[in-house]
Amino acid sequence: MTRTEEVRAEVVRHHQVIEQWLAGRASRASFGRFAAAHAPGFTMVAPDGRLLSRGDVLAEVESAYGVRPDARIEIRAVTVVITTPGLVVARYEEWQDDEGRLATVVLQDGPAGWRWLHLHETRCDDTGPGS
Template sequence: MKGGTPHGASADHTRREVEAEVVRHHQVIERWLSGSAGKEEFDRFAEAHAVEFTLTTADGATLDRARVLKEVEGLHGSAPGLRIAIQQVRLVASEGPLLAVAYQEWQPAATRQSTVLLRRRGTALLWLHLHETWLRPSP
């Protein structure tokens, strides 16, 4: 590794791993908001967020883990048929157990550019911080 980013086969594996995690995470959100996910799936989603998780929303508010999870939990079934597409996933940096990942989240009414800081814990990736920026705001 040079300059905090992996190279070669290790880099390819790490890139695939973080892309799979970002996509998986948003598939759970998609199923939860559309009403097709059960409580056990939400519980696994919650466990993917570190205790110290924070979200800086596209509108500039900073929310802690408890507030994010409470708000998401309350939105179960609020968006039937919702589709979320994740594009342009890019591993920005990797240093020890920390990985910085940028990606775009496309929904019918809004598009966000996001950067997430993940922490490796065994074979799992924990979400530490997520920062969203509007590319195309919701109406």
């Protein structure tokens, strides 16, 4: 498996957990595994420009259990921007219904699997790079 394929698999897996959680189809126990994938210092720049801490993101996701029974998330155009031993910066598109986000993620690869260190999301439309 190439590095890009590994990163794509992680990004898709991560968003499948979110999709299942939003739809109320995930077990409550799965939230612990989702939370563990985020490094203690994880930060996120939300599409609206807010800088969120790990605690902020986890609280938002946890409170959204089952709020979108028809939730569907599609990941497109995963591109590795740079890779070093143990660290990857990648870009991808995330689509929920008709709303797209262009995201840049910093991932750490270690013995316990991938850890999400930082995520930056920006709104995009259907004329985005992967369209």
